[in-house]
Amino acid sequence: MGDSVRAVLRARGDDLRPGDVIALNNPYNGGTHLPDVTVITPVFDASGTRPRFVVASRGHHADIGGATPGSMPPRSRNIHEEGILIDNFLLVRAGRFRENELRALLGAGDWPARNPDQNVADLEAQIAANEKGVRELHKMVDHYGPDVVQAYMSHVQDNAEAAVREALAGLQGGRFEYPFDDGTRIVVSIAIDKAARSAIIDFSGTSPQQPTNFNAPLAVCRTAVLYVFRTLVRDPIPLNEGCLRPLEIRAPKGSLLRPEYPAAVAAGNVETSQCITDALFGALGVMAAAQGTMNNFTFGNQRYQYFETLCGGAGAGPGFHGASAVHTHMTNSRLTDPEILEQRFPVLLERFAIRQGSGGAGRFRGGDGVVRRIRFLEPMSAAILSNRRKVPPFGMTGGESGKTGRNRVERTDGSRKELASTEEVRMEAGDVFVIETPGGGGWGKQESK
Structure with a gap:
């Protein structure tokens, strides 16, 4: 969110x-993709003349417009097909909630928000969350004084910087290429300066900006780098931008990882971010690939809109097996409970189970993915936005790759339709959408028995 605040x-x-x-x-001013709306509240000093702090929250909205319900269209070609673009919009002015202006914005364009009442309620919740943060910050300032609070904010980042520099001393640089199912690829070289305890992360050679929606805004690329190097720090430090100070990130303008308006970006935050993460771990030689996708599944119509991401296999590493049926790396969402899902939406969850044997073999085995079957009880549109259906999650040091994922629809007449990595389909009552998520890569050559 830091890039959004600065913008x-x-x-x-x-x-x-x-x-x-x-x-x-x-997404060109620090955002990720359009459903992720950032709400920013400046916190002023006692004189009320300048903001001394900022409180921000980011929430994923169930729908923000766009060509398909859930605002994750698998075939979008420009940003406007993905929903309402909000840029530096004054949500509250001097304490007055500008609801009429907000509703006008949500209703604009060729693909307006489908449920603006829900968007307004969610934004009100974000405003309230920020206000709670503002009040707690004021309490802290009243107790310790503004200079002490600001000093400790700096200390947190200074400590994070020192922790990453220490981690860099024990790492080896490298280069890695990782292709997507469509042939697009991420190329990354990591050069570590042991004396300066710093690193250059260079994405030169990565594919150019694409006509698909797998373009990842620069903020997403920065976040993936931040995440990877934070995981390599042994100390229990809070995640913050101090981790990035020793790291120079080079992403060519107009590339897949630094697209320019009006590039589509729906999959960049959820799919390309996963590939960046795996490529970075691969270049550092510390972990096999995880499932490498979030398996984004959306369905709905004008009345219902639903979005979920699905777990899969984690990659193995030196001394540990990959976990099965877990969200990995750049995804952190929780699934709706089956009972709630079936209560609120006209669907039936028939199966949700571990996909046995989908993790890559090795001395340390990759984690298994999952199988999820959802039967539709009334006609709806459904879409899958995924990856690793052709190119498997890689193993390392002799470990085998994890199995690729699969998407398909089973019709009431007994026919089956295999789906591509990204596809939208019309579901009729009784049809079943089946998703099999990838396993993680294995680590090390499997010992013979």
Whole structure:
């Protein structure tokens, strides 16, 4: 969210006032993809003349418009097909919630938001969450004083910087290429300066910006780098931007990892981010690939909109097996309970189980993926946005690759339709959508018995 906050502060300058709240989801100004809306509340000093702190929250909205329900269209070709673009929108002005202006924005364009009442309620919740943060921050400042609070915020980042520099001393650089199912590829070289305890992460050679929606905004690339190097720190430090200070990230402008308007980006945050992460671990030689996808599944119509991401296998590493049926790396969402899913939506969850044997073999075995079967009880549109259906998650040091995933529809007439990595289909009552998620890669050559 840091890039979004900086973008707003640059754009607003001296125009911010106490009681203002700003919203944005612009992927070219620090956003990720359009369903992720960031709400930013500046916290002013006692004089009310300048913001001294900022409180922000980011929430994934169930629908923000776009060509398909759930705002994750698998075939989008530009940003406007993915929903409403919000850039530096004044959500609250001096304490007044600008609901009419917000509803006008949500209803604009060729693909407006399908459930603006829900969007408004969710944004009100984000505003309230920020306000709670503001009040707690004021309590802290009142108790310790603003200078002490600001100093400790700096200490947290300084400590994170030192921790990453220490981790770099024990790592080896390298180069890695990782292709997508469509042939697009991520190329990364990591050069570590042991003396300076710093590193250059260079994505030169990565595919150019694509006509698909797998383009990942630069903020997503930065976040993936931050995540990877934070995982390699042994100390229990909070995740913060201090981790990035020793790291120089080079992503060519106009590339897959630094697209320019109006590139489509729906899959960049959820799919390409996973590939960046695996490529970084591969270049460092520390872990086999995880499932490498979030298996984004959406369905709905004008009345219902639903979005979920599905777990899979984790990659193995030196001294550990990969976990089965877990969310890995850049995904952190929890699934809706089966009872709640079936209560709120006209679907039946027929099966949700571990996909036995899908993890890559090796001295340390990759984790297994899952199988999920959802039967539709009324006609709806459904879409899958995924990866690793052709190119398997890689193993390392002799470990085998994990199995690729599969998507298919089973019709009531007994026919089956195998689906590509990204596809939208019409579901009729009684049809079943089946997703088999990939396993993780294995580590080390399997010992013969």
